[in-house]
Amino acid sequence: MKTVLHKANTRGHNSFGWLNSFHSFSFGHYYNPERMHFGALRVLNDDTVAAGMGFGKHPHDNMEIVSIPLSGDLHHQDSTGRNEIIRQHDVQIMSAGSGIAHSEMNANKDQQVKFLQIWVMPKELNITPRYEQKSFKPADRTNQILTIVAPDNKDAVWINQDAWFSLANFDAGKIAEYKLKNSENGVYVFVIGGDATINGVALNERDGLGIAETDKLSIEANTNTEILLIEVPMNINAD
CATH class of the missing domain: 2.60.120.10 (Jelly Rolls)
Known part of the structure; x- marks a missing residue:
């Protein structure tokens, strides 16, 4: 058995006022050559987004992107015309495939949204972009x-x-x-x-x-x- 331990206080951290983000793996301004991925798991970000703020429209390709709200609501829009609210107890996945652009904003003007954003490297490249969302009790x-x-x-x-x-x-x-x-x-x-x-x-x-x-x-x-x-x-x- 092989193990790798990432204590919470050793994660990468970026704060931009509207976004407070902790990174279990290298991401954005945080680079650690010993934390590039765990197998196919590439990103695990623990994000808090201020009321009314969020990630403007930006592109992705060939990545499986999972969002899990822990509290609050996310507003998702993408280049396929998808326009959804992702709430606590929902799980969303976007297969970026051959290419997609999306935005994720805090859907509320009066409270933060906390969510996990997770990227997994795909099995098959350049598939048609795909979106799915489900609620779990x-x-x-x-x-x-x-x-x-x-x-x-x-x-x-x-x-x-x-x-x-x-x-x-x-x-x-x-x-x-x-x-x-x-x-x-x-x-x-x-x-x-x-x-x-x-x-x-x-x-x-x-x-x-x-x-x-x-x-x-x-x-x-x-x-x-x-x-x-x-x-x-x-x-x-x-x-």
């Missing part, structure tokens, strides 16, 4: 692991990669197990809130832990804990 991940992103599950949003994202809200003392879909994959665990022990490694809020060369994870919630599990290929091949 918090009760469906209480003391259990809920798949929210998958290439093979109609109840999740689809991703152009052999990757699976899962969310779980565990009560203190809960013990659970996550079995990898593919033992050659790795899993990046991100603690959204609380404290947990993963395969014997103690994690606190906003810590990240990458684990490879194992077929399962043992999870123990030391407090009431919310975690995100991102299972990705470790060998990156895009056609």
